[in-house]
Amino acid sequence: MKVMVTGGAGFIGSNLVRYLLNNTAMDIVIVDSLTYAGNLESISDCLKSDRVSFNHVDISDKIAVDFLFTSTNFVGVFHLAAESHVDRSIVDSSPFYNTNVIGTLNLLDNVVKHNTPRFVHVSTDEVYGSLTTGEAPFTETNLLLPSSPYAASKAASDLLVRSYVVTHGADCVITRCSNNYGPYQFPEKLIPLMILNAFEGRELPVYGDGQQVRDWIHVEDHCAGLLAAFSLGKAGEVYNLGGITELQNMEVVRSIVTLTGASDELITRVTDRKGHDRRYAMDISKATTQLNWRPIVGFAVGLKNTVDWYSANKEWTNHVRTGEYKLFYEKNYNAKFKE
Numbered sequence: 001m002k003v004m005v006t007g008g009a010g011f012i013g014s015n016l017v018r019y020l021l022n023n024t025a026m027d028i029v030i031v032d033s034l035t036y037a038g039n040l041e042s043i044s045d046c047l048k049s050d051r052v053s054f055n056h057v058d059i060s061d062k063i064a065v066d067f068l069f070t071s072t073n074f075v076g077v078f079h080l081a082a083e084s085h086v087d088r089s090i091v092d093s094s095p096f097y098n099t100n101v102i103g104t105l106n107l108l109d110n111v112v113k114h115n116t117p118r119f120v121h122v123s124t125d126e127v128y129g130s131l132t133t134g135e136a137p138f139t140e141t142n143l144l145l146p147s148s149p150y151a152a153s154k155a156a157s158d159l160l161v162r163s164y165v166v167t168h169g170a171d172c173v174i175t176r177c178s179n180n181y182g183p184y185q186f187p188e189k190l191i192p193l194m195i196l197n198a199f200e201g202r203e204l205p206v207y208g209d210g211q212q213v214r215d216w217i218h219v220e221d222h223c224a225g226l227l228a229a230f231s232l233g234k235a236g237e238v239y240n241l242g243g244i245t246e247l248q249n250m251e252v253v254r255s256i257v258t259l260t261g262a263s264d265e266l267i268t269r270v271t272d273r274k275g276h277d278r279r280y281a282m283d284i285s286k287a288t289t290q291l292n293w294r295p296i297v298g299f300a301v302g303l304k305n306t307v308d309w310y311s312a313n314k315e316w317t318n319h320v321r322t323g324e325y326k327l328f329y330e331k332n333y334n335a336k337f338k339e
């Protein structure tokens, strides 16, 4: 049973590779182009396994991706490779379209050409846009009303996936998940940025009034949801995944201040993000009934474990902070991980 995991050197992808290794018998073929967000140090333990292989490939590369599908009979694909940071998409959205749209299209063409049995398209709650306080959480039938160029590129890819199911009969499911946190997240996202800044006594930059609401889910719960969607999802269906933990950003930052013992004087209000979505919240009843899945990691425990992980993994964090993680591929890839 060989599966392809795109984006396997990123935050969720690296956690998924480890999760599949520990909880299934699958062999895992990672496809990742190692952008700034890709970090082989996040999977250096997994790469030692004979069940895991790594391919330094861009998902929009037609020849390389076709070669991978031709040379291996995949039972499925978990598609996570993406440009994923809203702030970057505001500065320059073109990489978001090359990867999230053109890259997804290339994978879909190969799934059809090679009759790949299952394609799990990993999407986000952000495709639904923003909720006001008191509005009902998003269900899978909500309109797609993305606010950021990132969210629009993900919505575009969701629609392409749907069209390949309808037009070509491709066996695809779409998952839409809320904000993840946990080990190996790149410190440009709220939680790891605040944790590392708190450790280092740096400012904790809160956008606008800090009252924006996100629904937080531990990355391991997300990985369990992706496996459930792979195993039990129906072709053409969308499944919302979420942590049922709505919190204002300021509440999250204050919890991090408490857990790290930092001074709350580090909290600094900064200019708000352009087009900043006010609130996300997910109705996950479809996934709980049809995929027999629910999140199990409570936020208090999950956040404490995450703070402890960043504290215990100084080599990983230092390499990310200094940029040294980028040298890992050159230094180690040809030096036989599997010895």
Ligand code: NAD
Pocket: 006, 007, 008, 009, 010, 011, 012, 013, 031, 032, 033, 034, 035, 036, 037, 038, 039, 057, 058, 059, 060, 079, 080, 081, 082, 083, 084, 085, 098, 099, 103, 122, 123, 124, 125, 154, 176, 177, 178, 179, 180, 181, 186
């Ligand atoms: P990430 O930015 O940490 O990792 C993305 C990975 O994709 C990196 O390893 C990067 O090198 C790789 N990649 C980027 N462009 C590529 C390309 N052209 N070809 C091959 N590889 C490429 O992202 P993440 O937070 O792990 O998110 C993974 C997926 O989950 C994304 O599709 C994202 O939209 C989705 N998602 C994320 C969250 C979240 O809270 N982080 C929530 C819901 C959904």
Ligand code: TYD
Pocket: 085, 086, 087, 179, 188, 189, 190, 191, 193, 205, 206, 207, 208, 212, 213, 214, 249, 273
């Ligand atoms: P982020 O982790 O970028 O995820 P997303 O934008 O995909 O939800 O941001 C989470 C929330 O935290 C979002 O409302 C923006 C806010 N935020 C800050 O207030 N300060 C920061 O430095 C960052 C990175 C985010």
